Amino acid sequence: MNVLGSSAVLRFLALLTVSNVFMNMAWYGHLKFKGSPLWIVILASWGLAFFEYCFQVPGNRIGSGVMSVMQLKILQECITLLVFVVFAWLAFGERLRWNHAAAFACVLAAVAFTFAGKQG
Template identity: 50%
Template sequence: MSTILLLVLSNLFMTTAWYWHIRGGAQAIEARPLVVVIAISWGIALFEYCLAVPANRIGTLNGWTAGQLKVAQEAIALIIFGGFMVLVLKEPLHWRHFAAFACIMAAVAFLFSGK
């Protein structure tokens, strides 16, 4: 359970680091100097690494394979991004987002089946 919790928290930071600066439309984006955006994003991403690395170590010590860790991380990332997209970026979810999520969840099921 700690692996999943750490991956959720790390994805919250990474999604924020990658996408916070594109909210507000073209004028808002252009008003933010790229070097400043990069520096802020790297600072946010530091927290992501401080959570993702232990998550992967704990998961491995609990019998997860690298493939299972990666696919679980991708599934979590998709959930986090969906929420971020709606709540922060104010973009709607469409059927294709749910279809993509279903494909990722199928990948999770395949990698964890028989374990």
């Protein structure tokens, strides 16, 4: 069976993508509000993290039915970087450079290695 083509993996990928949107807003969005008191941005980040977990926990539960924990983690890191590239561009105007793309290629290689060979 092709694990990456299963509906459970597609649901996992969708939930983790939404989760990572909230995660990036919580972790880096406050940098747009450097003038705000630290306690306010900490509380706002916690509030966003709640929604991150509302998508991340069920996503990992669904994914764990067809993938190992190592596979879940490597895919999660890949999703995180993809979402972060878009977030950094939209929120901060940062562009992807050649060295960033090369580093991301290494992460994609890690995904390939993780799913190569014996599953689980």
